[in-house]
Amino acid sequence: MDIRFSSASVSFGGRMVLQPLTLTLTERRIGIIGLNGSGKTTFARLINGLVKPTTGQVTVNGLDTVRDASATLAAAGFIFQNPQHQIIMPIVHEDIAFGLKNRGLKADEIERRTAAVLERFGIPHLAKRRVHELSGGETQLVAIASVLVTGPGILILDEPTNQLDLKNRRLVETTITGLDEHSIVISHDLPLIEQFERVLLFHEGRLVVDGPAQEAIRAYHAVAGC
Ligand SMILES: Nc1ncnc2c1ncn2[C@@H]1O[C@H](COP(=O)(O)OP(=O)(O)OP(=O)(O)O)[C@@H](O)[C@H]1O
Numbered sequence: 147m148d149i150r151f152s153s154a155s156v157s158f159g160g161r162m163v164l165q166p167l168t169l170t171l172t173e174r175r176i177g178i179i180g181l182n183g184s185g186k187t188t189f190a191r192l193i194n195g196l197v198k199p200t201t202g203q204v205t206v207n208g209l210d211t212v213r214d215a216s217a218t219l220a221a222a223g224f225i226f227q228n229p230q231h232q233i234i235m236p237i238v239h240e241d242i243a244f245g246l247k248n249r250g251l252k253a254d255e256i257e258r259r260t261a262a263v264l265e266r267f268g269i270p271h272l273a274k275r276r277v278h279e280l281s282g283g284e285t286q287l288v289a290i291a292s293v294l295v296t297g298p299g300i301l302i303l304d305e306p307t308n309q310l311d312l313k314n315r316r317l318v319e320t321t322i323t324g325l326d327e328h329s330i331v332i333s334h335d336l337p338l339i340e341q342f343e344r345v346l347l348f349h350e351g352r353l354v355v356d357g358p359a360q361e362a363i364r365a366y367h368a369v370a371g372c
Contacts, residue, residue: 147171147172147173147174147206147207147299147300147328148170148171148172148205148206148207148208149170149171149172149193149204149205149206149207149300150169150170150171150203150204150205151167151168151169151170151192151202151203151204152168152202152203152204152205153166153167153168153201153202153203154166154167154168154192154199154201154202154203154204155167155199155200155201155202156185156188156192156197156199156200157200162200162351163185163188163351164185164188164189164192164351165351165352165353166201166202167353168202169353169356171330171344173328173342173343173344174328174329174343175323175328175329175331175341175342175343175344176328176329176330176331176342176343176344176345176346177331177332177333177338177339177342177344177345177346177359177362178190178330178331178332178333178345178346178348179332179333179334179336179339179345179346179347179348179362179363179366180347180348180349180366180369181349181369181370184348184349184350184351185348185350185351185352186304186332186348187227187304187332189346189348189353190224190302190304190330190332191224192204192211193206193211193222193300193302193330194206194211194218194219194221194222194223194224194300194302195211195212195215195218195219196224198211198212199211199212206218206221206222206300207221207299209221220296220298221298221299221300222298222299222300222301222302223293223294223296223298223300223301223302224293224301224302224303224304225286225289225290225293225301225302225303225304225306226289226304227304227305227308229285229286229288229289229306230277230278230285232289232292233277233285233288233289233292235277236276236277236278237274237275237276237277238264238269238272238273238274238275238276238277238280238288239260239264239273239274241277241288241292242260242263242264242288242291242292242295243256243257243260244292245292245293245295245296246259246260246295246296249296259295260273260295263291263294263295264291266291266294267287267290267291267321268287269284269287269288269291272284272287272288281314282309282310282311282314283310283311283313283314283315283317283318284314286306286307286310286314286318286321287317287318287321290303290306290321294325294327298327299327299328300327300328300329300330301325301327301328301329301330302329302330302331302332303322303329303330303331303332303333304332305332305333305334306318306322306331306333307319307333307335307338308333308334308335315335319335319337319338322338323338323341336363336366339359339362339363340359340360340363341359342359343358343359344356344357344358344359345357345358345359345361345362345363346362347362347365347366347369349369354369
């Protein structure tokens with residue numbers, strides 16, 4: 147993974163919500179922390195082109211997120227804060243197959259890949275379940291499976307353990323830390339974040355710490371005043 151920000155900033159309606167930043171991300175597990183409204187989601191959305199830089203440039207494995215928008219989307223999958231919003235089909239198996247159908251794969255290949263990803267996440271028993279009947283943890287796993295089945299090398303997750311009970315949180319945490327793909331995770335779940343190789347702390351639209359997890363978490367407590 148090689149993600150480069152070159153003087154990239156974001157303004158909405160003339161207000162700069164992300165100050166210009168220049169950095170390169172290559173680590174396997176990267177955490178993003180900060181208070182509400184500090185710019186975390188905006189930063190993460192720049193990576194797969196959901197938000198365009200107002201100034202500067204962002205590239206993902208050499209792809210420009212604006213010029214090469216669809217290739218960037220294929221390289222970096224995104225799991226939204228409310229994953230139920232990105233689940234499109236009513237049945238789990240159909241939802242996982244959806245992205246593969248869109249890519250024009252043959253039926254037997256779709257079936258093979260769908261079964262493999264269900265197996266990978268330990269959820270073959272959910273294949274025929276209705277999506278709206280799943281628990282929060284199951285919904286997260288299905289959303290992750292639906293994105294990873296298309297083969298992005300990078301997964302960006304926006305608060306993946308938010309609103310999960312302790313058991314489901316552990317399940318999703320273990321799934322994320324065990325991924326082969328590179329992951330970039332926005333989270334207030336500090337026990338998860340403290341396992342990561344590199345953590346970025348945002349405050350009021352600025353990247354204020356970029357370093358080891360312990361250092362960033364200590365600084366987070368300081369800016370939060372607790
Ligand atoms: N599409 C948009 N239009 C206008 N303002 C926006 C837009 N998206 C985000 N903002 C503003 O940008 C700032 C940063 O928002 P962002 O969602 O990146 O923060 P965050 O750190 O992810 O917050 P949270 O932890 O609450 O999800 C906020 O003031 C937000 O209101």
